Amino acid sequence: MTRDDAFAQFLLRMGDNTLILGHRVSEWCGHAPVLEEDIALANTALDLIGQTQMWLGLAGEVQGEGKSADDLAFLRDAWDFRNVLLCEVPNGDFGRTLMRQFLFDAWHSIQLGRLMKSSDERVAAIAEKASKEVAYHLERSADTVVGLGDGTEESHRRMQEALDYLWPYVGEMFQSDEADAEMVKAGIAPDPASLREEYDALISRILSDATLTIPDSSFAHKGGRTGAMHTEHLGHLLTQMQWLQRAYPGAKW
Template sequence: MDAAQKPLFEFLLRQGDNALVLGHRTSEWCGVAPVLEEDIALANMALDQIGQTQLWLGYAAEVEGAGRSADDLAFLRDVYDFRNLLMLEVPNGDFGRTQMRQFLYDAFQVPWLKQLQNSTDTRVAEIASKCLKEALYHLDRSSHTVIALGDGTAESNKRMDEALTFLWPYSGEVFVDDETDHAMAAAGVAPLPSEIKPLWLETVQTVLAQACLTLPEGDYAQKGGRTGFRHTEHLGHMLAVMQTLQRSYPGATW
């Protein structure tokens, strides 16, 4: 891979890994969601994320030029090679935490993908356009669910408040700009994540107000931070499940 392509490869891994990890976490609700409607909805959203993974990691494999495929990048990398946001890999917790995480991520993804549609990289723009259609639906659904639970019973409001308190420290990582981000911005491939922060915060504040929830005090603590990609044990456990078939039967096809 040409040195000039390394920032683009890194950028594409981030997009694909976010979709892959969130998709897998969401799929864990299949068969155990609180009601059938949510079970089906979460399974469909997980499928959307896995489809997006194929697009981003497929392009990343092409840019790398090492003969690897999207499947190779998904199933044959080790934990510290993943570039996803830490918020997406933590265990689901209860239904409220899962929905709050989905909302916080969706509120970023929609304006992010809208901006990527203007990318100087044609493939990035095309992928973003396809993903945006699904992200808009995800945001609409997660917003309404957060509002319904927050403005529901005393118990549901309490759980949503706990979910927000737990996830808030992870949100700062979303907007940390590093060398890869600056390289992509300079090339016109993507905006800086920090530029999306005001749009994200506006959506978050609007929805939380309707959900009778209050933002935690203080600014976003940067629990992770992209520099160093400090993963917890959670991703390792998740990959052990997600990658077991491919690693048990290398190269198997069906």
């Protein structure tokens, strides 16, 4: 694997995470329990899609095949996506959506903090921009997880169920492969595994405030960030997200 192949892979991973999660979160638009939450979810989705344009734009540049961020978002099929499985699991109820957001935001904020020191100044610039937004996402999702976890009997039960359901998807964010090793060597990105300690400390503190129990299992579903095996849900998501470009190839707004 060449340096550029590894770099493009890394950028697809960053951009596909924000794209797929951004799309998932946008599915709430018009459906959230109260107007303020609807607006908050739509704004979070918007930030993530905005970040996607920067990551996938750079991915296209590094690939050097003349592909734009839009080409990469709309003209690839499931097996070419490199997002972690956590981002593609269905929304479930409001509690599960916010728990997924929290588990991702915590990783995202730590990752972007490291990427701000990247040896590649384009990566550092995107990370600097995105980290301001993600700090805000994390503040909100953490607050909501605590509010609902340490809330009523019903909300507590649902949040614990959400955590139990999503926990097996957490481990994939910290897995490393050949492309990651290449990124570490080039000083472009950290080894994913090196984020785990900080992540565990952060989520343990919040989940403990939320009176929730982290499942005692280290089993991790994987295959998303390598593209080896996505869940069945990604294909369904793409049929909706890519519908227009599939039905009318090359259509412009």
